[in-house]
Amino acid sequence: MIKAENRHERIRPLRFHETAGLEDWRVVGEGACAYFRTGSFALGAQLVRVISELPSMGNDHPDVDLRREGVTVRLITLTDDYYGLSERHIDLAGQISAIARSLDITADPSAVQTVQVTVDALSGADVMPFWRALLGYRDRARSDEDLVDPGGRGAPFSFQRMDAPRPRRNRVHIDVWVPYDRAGARIAAALAAGGRLVSDADAPSNWVLADPEGNEACVGVAGPPEPRAERP
Known part of the structure; x- marks a missing residue:
C-alpha cells in the first residue's frame, strides 16, 4: 500500500510497469489503460458501477469507455501543470483489476491503444490557434505543443x-501508441499490408512507417522496451 503522503508523487511508465499485480494494464500515450472483455453491455455497466463505488478514488475518477463488448479504463492525472501518471494510480489499477476478477471479467492488454494526430509546422504558435478554434480543443497542461479534447473523447x-519546409513529405501524420509488448506485431502487420519502414532510429520507443504512397505514421510505446523490429 502506498503511503498517503506519496500518493500524488509523479511517476514514469517504467515505475508503473515494474509493479507486480498490474499485468492487466499498459501505459500508452494517454496514461495507463486496461481493456476488460465483458461480452455484454449489462456486465460492463456492472463493472463500471462497482468501480465508481471505490472509496479510495476520491475526486480523481478514471476515464471509462463502456461499449457492448467491453470496457476501457484509463488512469491519468490532469492538472494545470501535469499530464501523466501518479503513485496513486498503482493502487487504483490493482483495485480495478481485482473488481474485474471478482466478476469473472478477463482483461485483454493487446486491445489497448491510443491515437494522436501530429502536425509538422514551421511555427506552432501560428497554426495552433486555428486548430484550437476548429476542434474546440484546449491546451494540454501548460504545453505549447499539444491540444486535447476537453471531453476526453477525441484524439x-x-x-x-x-x-525547413518539406514539400515532398506529408506534414500531418498519425501516431499510434500501443502496448510495449505489441509493437513488434503491429509493425509487422503494417509492413505485411504494404507499408515500409522509414526509420527505426528511435527504436525501441518509436518507429516511422509509410504506406505505399509515402504517407507516414509512427508507432510509439511507453514503458519496458520492445526488442527492435526486424528491418524488412
Whole structure:
C-alpha cells in the first residue's frame, strides 16, 4: 500500500510497469489503460458501477469507455501543470483489476491503444490557434505543443516543429501508441499490408512507417522496451 503522503508523487511508465499485480494494464500515450472483455453491455455497466463505488478514488475518477463488448479504463492525472501518471494510480489499477476478477471479467492488454494526430509546422504558435478554434480543443497542461479534447473523447493533436519546409513529405501524420509488448506485431502487420519502414532510429520507443504512397505514421510505446523490429 502506498503511503498517503506519496500518493500524488509523479511517476514514469517504467515505475508503473515494474509493479507486480498490474499485468492487466499498459501505459500508452494517454496514461495507463486496461481493456476488460465483458461480452455484454449489462456486465460492463456492472463493472463500471462497482468501480465508481471505490472509496479510495476520491475526486480523481478514471476515464471509462463502456461499449457492448467491453470496457476501457484509463488512469491519468490532469492538472494545470501535469499530464501523466501518479503513485496513486498503482493502487487504483490493482483495485480495478481485482473488481474485474471478482466478476469473472478477463482483461485483454493487446486491445489497448491510443491515437494522436501530429502536425509538422514551421511555427506552432501560428497554426495552433486555428486548430484550437476548429476542434474546440484546449491546451494540454501548460504545453505549447499539444491540444486535447476537453471531453476526453477525441484524439489529441501535437504540433512538431520543422526547421525547413518539406514539400515532398506529408506534414500531418498519425501516431499510434500501443502496448510495449505489441509493437513488434503491429509493425509487422503494417509492413505485411504494404507499408515500409522509414526509420527505426528511435527504436525501441518509436518507429516511422509509410504506406505505399509515402504517407507516414509512427508507432510509439511507453514503458519496458520492445526488442527492435526486424528491418524488412
